[in-house]
Each structure stands twice: as C-alpha cells, then as structure tokens.
Amino acid sequence: MFTFDQATLDGTGAFLIGELERLDQTLNMPLVGYTWSRDIQLREDVSIADDISSFTNSSFAAAGSPNPNGKNWIGKNSTAIAGVNLDIAKTGFPLTLWGMELGWTVVELAAAAQVGRPVDTQKFDGMLLKWNMDTDEQVYIGDSQLNVNGLFNYAGASITNAVATWANSTNQQILDSINTLLSNAWAASGYTLVPRDLRLPPKAFGLLAQRIVSDAGNQSLLTYLQMNTIAYHQNGVPLNIYAVKWLEGAGVGGTDRMVAYTNDKKYIRFPMVPLQNVPIQYRGIYQLTTYYGKLGAVESPYPETLAYLDGI
Template sequence: MLTFDQATVDGTGAFLVGELERLDQELNMPLVGYTWSRDIQLREDVSIADDISSFTNSTFAAPGTPNPNGKNWIGKDSTAIAGPMVDIAKTGFPLTLWGMELGWTVVELAAAAKVGRPIDTQKYDAMQLKWNMDTDEQVYRGDNQLNVQGLTNYVGAALTNAVKSWATSTPDEIRASINKVLSDAWAATGYTLVPRDLLLPPEQFGLLSSIIVSSAGNQSLLSYLRENTIAYHQNGVPLNIRAVKWLKGAGVGGTDRMVAYTNDKKYVRFPMVPLLSVPVQYRGIYQLTTYYGKLGAVESPYPETMAYVDGI
C-alpha cells in the first residue's frame, strides 16, 4: 500500500493530519542568536566590485631645533629651519564573495502555499539566518581559512591575564580588573581615549548581574560598574557592558576573554556589501535564484584602543 507520510513530504511543510490531531500552525524557526550588528558599525563605502578594503595610517616626525628632541626654536636670522616628515602606510583586508542559491519546484511551491507555509519564504529566511550566523562569526572571530581576525582576537590589541577568575574574586577585585584593562588601553593610546564598551562571556555577565553591592539590595554589581569605573568619569557616559557568546573559550588555552574597546567607526568597523539577488531563473519545473554579498574583515586603524584580558 502506497502511503505519504512525514518522511516523504515534510520538505515542503505538507503533513498528513489525523482527525483527532491538532496541528499548531505557527512556524518555529531554529533558536539562534547573533549580536554583530549591536557591537560594531559597518563600513558601507565598499561595493560588490571591490576585492580589498583598505585604510592608511600616517606617521609624523618633527625634530626640534637646535635640540632634535626639543622644541622648534629659531633665531631671527635662521636659514636652516626643520620641517615635519610624513609617512603613510596602507593596510588591506580581503572582501570575500558570499552566496547561496535558493530553488524549489512549482509543485513544491503550490503545495506549501496551500497549507500556509510557503517554501520560498522559508528558504529565504534560512538563507538570511545563515548570512547573519556567518557574519557573526566573521565579526567576532574572523576566519582561519582567510587568515583574518575579528573583534575578539585582533592583532595589535594589548593582551594580559587576570590575577584570578571572577568566580573567586570579590566585587572590589572585579572592579579593579575592569579598571585595569580600561587603564591599559588608555595608556596605550597616550592617554587619549578610554574604551567605552566592555564585552564579557555570558557566565561572567550573569555573575555581575547576580552580585548585589547595595545594602538595600537594589543594585547589582553590573549596574554599579556602569558608572563606577574610569570610563564613566573620563568619557562622561556609562560603560556599555554586554555579553557575547564568542568570548567563552576565546582566550589563550581556552580561557574566557574580556574585551575593552570603543564602538565607533573611527576606531573599529566591519566592511560589508549587503545581499543582492539575481532575477528568478526557470529550468523546467524548477525556479532558482541566487543571493550574494561580500564580507570583509574587522578593521581597526587604531588597535591600541582595544585591550583583552584572559582568564576571567
């Protein structure tokens, strides 16, 4: 006897429903989270025709007179006057083409539409989900195959180890470790910029949320730290503390890592060409369309503005 059950037709979302079966019509998508759009700004001047995104860093040198290490004093009758020297270096990262093809038959399309679960829409949602998942990993971890880094492992950022884990630390010791990573980045910039953002692994973020520091029991350590670090007193805005799943095990030896940086396009950004599509193509009873875009690599003209701490 020929039967059509879930194993043969569920690819289009059409199922056999019995008399005493109540099927919930809501579509339950995969449970996936991504936060890349929250933690970094896009560099939007790149196009689909570009193969590389690049930027320059200028280095200045200005010897003093008469002391090369002093100020530029000159006399009223000076004829040999020093001038500044400029060197411009370029840094480039690949813009890599990303693409997926969506396809279905007109029979599948008609069947799925009849039961209220259009397969073309679901495949588009699946493609968007994969795009965001790939982007999320590219932003935070980079890509080993392309040999590019992300926000959590950028070459040039200062790296130190925590004195001890936060699970065994007092609230004052946790606050001191945060102030230290902020101070390290501040010192690396010649005391120009204190990081405004702090990224933590989920467990450490939850720990800050659970520790109560107020005698009245109405303020968590997380709330307290937003306005009681050098970041708030130097920048005038609360420290932006957020949880990122990619930081769990991101440190050396699989330890958890903390990232201090400033979410500003001037200091760190991510080149991206948003998804484009080609017109639907018809091949027999098949309908096909391709979506494509380009993902770059995290750029930081000023890597000294970032600092990492492992072993928290």
C-alpha cells in the same frame, strides 16, 4: 493513527493531519542568536566589485631645534628651519564573496502555498539566518581559512592576564580588573581615549548581574560598574556592558576573555556588501535564484584602543 506523507513533510511542510490533531500553525525557526549588528558599525563604501578593503595610517616625525628632542625654536635670522616628515602606510583586508542558491519546484511551491507555509519564504529566511550566523563569526573571531582576525582576536591589541578568576574574586577585585583593562587601553592610546564598551562571556556577565554591591541589596554589581569605572568619569557616559557567546574560551589557553573597545566607525568597523540576488531562473519545473554579497574583515586603524583581559 496519524498518517504522514514523509516525502512532502521533508520538502514543503504539506502533510496529512488527523481529525483529532490540533496543529500549531506557527513556524518555529531554529533557536539561534547573533549580536554582530549591536557591537560593530559597518563600513558601507565597499561595493561588490571590490576585492580588498583598505585604509591608511599616517606617521609623522619632527625634530626640534636647536635641541632635536625639544621645541622648534628659531631665531629672527634663522635660515635652517626644521620640517615635518610624513610616512603613509596602507593596510588591506580581503573582501570575500558569499553566496547561496535557493530553489524549489513549482509543485512544491503550489503545495506549500495551499497549506499556508510558503517554501520560498522559508528558504529565504533560512538563507538570511546562515548569512547572519556567518557574519557573526566573521565579526567576532574572523576566519582561520582566510587567515583574518575579528574583534575579539585582533592583531595589535594589548593582552593581559587577570590576577584571579571572577568566581574567586571579591567585588573590589572585579572592579580593579575592569579598571586595569580600561587603563591599559587608555595608556596605549597615549591617554587619548578610554574605551566606552565592555564585552564579557555570558558566565561572567551573569556573575555581575547576580552579585549585589552591599548588604542593602539595592544594586547589582553590573549596574554599579556601569557608573563607577574610569570610563564613566572620563567619557561622561555609562560603560556599555554586554555578554557575547564568542568570548567563552577565546583567551590564551582556552580561558575566558574580556574585551574593552569603543564602538565607533573611526576606531573599528566591518566592511560588508549587503545581499543582492539574480532574477529567478526556470529549469524545467524548478525555479532557482542566487543570493550573493561580500564579507570583509574587521578593520581597526587604531588597534591600541582595543584591550583584552584573559582568565576572568
């Protein structure tokens, strides 16, 4: 019969092992995935002392002459020459302090070190996991408590509805829906930029990978779409298509959402102050340290370069 020291098992992982028991020494962390670092670039000029991250948008107005809607023609003897009017608007988002305290007793530390499962390292890994999970959510959908949005629900982005779900669509209809989304963002930007990145719910991503383009079966629809949309022909690079779990049910009415954008710091970024910690404090037999950083909210000086398609 195996005997376990339950109090120590819950705390440091130092427990009794039977003679015929073979314990796998691998430390298995919780099965969690996060992709925020792949899908957005950081704004790194913010510091722990900042409370708000902000940016400005400049607007210009210029009347033509002699036709206000025309070009700026002037005569050789003109004395009244039109100028340019400038308006600079500022947009700000909160930088919110994030923190977590790690602590253990010297007894736990010694017991865990003796069995080769250091409790301080494990708690640090757990804290990093929570930091990345919170950052993942903050980047993609924001935080309702702080009243900030993320990459997948940003205010100002265009939202349209799919004609039909992809499960009930042909390959051509799926291609048309993607090109429609890219065209909407292209038109909203004044035909300045076609999005270079496409994010899909996992089910839709799996559907593209499963379907073949033709009866020859030599190419999946996913591979075909990377090279056969207006994004590739305009930008000269394949369309970056990836799956993100946060897009399931992210659309209006709980529908699945597809997102087109350009992963470039000029168009969209995420302010973050990396984690740092205070020196270890000793309280009796306890050792304590606090890690802290700041998470902002997704910023897009050009929200017209974002586009959403719901109901796929």
